[in-house]
Amino acid sequence: MKTVSLLASALLASASFMAFAQQSVDKTLDVSAGTRVYLNNERGELEVITHDKDQVRLVGTLDKRAEDLIFELRGNGVRIEVRTPEQNGWSYNDEDGSELTLYMPESSPLKVEGVSMDVNASDLSGGTDITLVSGDIKLTNASQNVLLKTVSGDIDASQLAGEVVLETVSGDIKDVENNANRAKYQAVSGDLEVRSNALRRFELQNVSGDVRMKLPTIDDGQVKNVSGDVELHLGLSDTATLDASSVSGDLLFRFSDDVNASFNLKANAGGDIINELTADKAEESRWGTASSLQFSAGSGAAQVKVSTVSGSIEIKRD
Amino acid sequence: MKDKKQQLDAMIHEHQQQDSGVTPPADLWAGIESRLEERPVQQTATPIATKWWFAGGLSAVAASLMTVAVIVGLQSPVTKQPDVSEWYLLAQQMNQAQHQQVDAMASGYQLAGYEMTQNNYIESLASLRNAKQQLLLSMQENGGDAQMIDMLRWINEQEIQLLKHAYQQQPVLEEI
Structure with a gap:
């Protein structure tokens, strides 16, 4: 009898963990103008949409392996972190990753870090910093300082302004309708295409890839x-x-x-x-x-x- | 008259005594004379003829070497390689330091259990190393310049960065 009750407890605990791992999320924080937003997620997909409200809102489903979600105002920034157990190796399955949509003010600076995650963002005027290990980045209409870096993934950018840095190792870079004054491109094992009517200063570093720039x-x-x-x-x-x-x-x-x-x-x-x-x-x-x-x-x-x-x-x- | 003769004798005697001069208390002449006599004996130990032979031989050897050098220089101006430049020497030093650093990094990662598995990293590293060798070879042949040194520095930086990417697996998370 005692053994049966122990087994039942274990099953219940397991079921509750699975329920948490697949749980949906919808959280909102009121913020002031210029509040920085930091998001860290190991794997999955992230879409960033700007709105007119002074709010940061996170909607979607968390990674199946997620143990915790931090969503809090800390100093002059909102910290969002999907915490997962530490894992060595590259045996990720993106289908089990987080599916998140982040709503935030257009003027807020955004910083994103991820391991195996695709990011799609647009209309950011406060500065954008996205660093991934493996994943694609798509960014449209962003200004001020824009830093996009992915080790193994493609960068697809358009209508960037301000100062721009795009880096990839083992991926292609495409930067069109560039309105930036200054830009730096670094590509290893990938092709680079740039089209700009505004660029006055640029730096190009390329290894093992073909480059075509129209400036x-x-x-x-x-x-x-x-x-x-x-x-x-x-x-x-x-x-x-x-x-x-x-x-x-x-x-x-x-x-x-x-x-x-x-x-x-x-x-x-x-x-x-x-x-x-x-x-x-x-x-x-x-x-x-x-x-x-x-x-x-x-x-x-x-x-x-x-x-x-x-x-x-x-x-x-x- | 006798007085005059006596006066003259007295004057001669007095003059003779004054002319003898002051006699030194000790007679040093014998020692000085013996030292003066030793020098010719020493000079005879190195014959002048031998010295001239030696100097003449040295001059002949030097002249022969110069002649050979001039003849070799005149006869082979086309096949002679240009001198190794300071740029190339600097590049070699940079390359040696880089080699040690890369070896240490790779050993460290391998000891920690990391492995470089992705082929694209291996290919890109090979491209960088091949480029470095071509650059060094060109500098050896043509001398090089500051632009090539800067290129080598950049290639070395890329190699280090690529090694880090190839072995490291997760980004360092930053506090907001």
Whole structure:
């Protein structure tokens, strides 16, 4: 009899845990303007929607493995954390993860961290910081400081403004209708596509992926590339500086406006320099393993310095 | 007249006594003379002819070496490799330090039980290491410059970051 009652207790405890693990959530907090929102969730999906109310609201279902949900106002921020047991390894099943929708004021800064989670957010004007280990990020219409980082996932961004940093390892980056003044892109093992009519300063770091950027007239550009092909469409202001270095990859620059720049191009280890802007031709070094080309186009005001090892440099008018 | 003769004799005698000078209390001349006599004996130990032979031999060897160096330099200007540049030496130092750091990191992660399993990390690391080797080779051949050193520094940074991503599994959670 005693054994039977023990078994029954265990079954009840198990059932109550399962009920909690699959439970729905709908919590709301009143906040003041500019309240920061921090959300941490291990796996699943998150959608962020902004509204006109001074409230933060979390709706959805929690991870099946969730042990606790923290949803509280702490200092000048709302902390939301779905707590799960610590687990080593990558044996996640996203279908068992949290399905959450976060409603928050448009002007509130947002910070999101997750392990295996997809995030879809839009209309954030207070700054956005999303860092994932494995998962895709989709962000539309965000301004101020935007930092999107995913180790193994894609970034799909549009209508970003302010200062933008997009980083991925083993994923593609797409950033279109970019209205930012300054942006930094870092991609490893993934392709990068950028289209902007506003970008004045950019930094590109690429490993083992192909890059295509269509930019307006810029003031400053820094490019570092390994084992990938880079194609840049851009104009140069009279004070512009463009520095590019590449190893085992081709660099193609297509200039959209009349170019007023001094060029210093250098190709090592058998790389080629193809100049279609002027009639100047590259000269081979004494040892025959390198070539270089210095010339001015127009007033020569802007500075372009490009170096490659085992890859080609091609410059032409768009 | 006799007085004059006596006066003259007295003057001569007096002059002779004054001309003898002051006699030193001790006679040192014998010692000085013996030292002066020892020097020619020492000089005869190194014959002048031998020294000239030695100097002449050295000059001949030096002249021969210079001649050989000039002839070699003139005969092989095309095959001679350019000197190793300071940039390349710096790159080598950076590479050695990086190698040690990467080895230590990998050993640490492996000791802690982490494994690098995903192929894309392995491929990207291979790309970075291959790029580094090409960069170093090019610097060895052509000298290099600040831009290439900066590229090498960046590649090394990427390698470290990629190693961290490859081994680490969860992000560090921050307090709000």
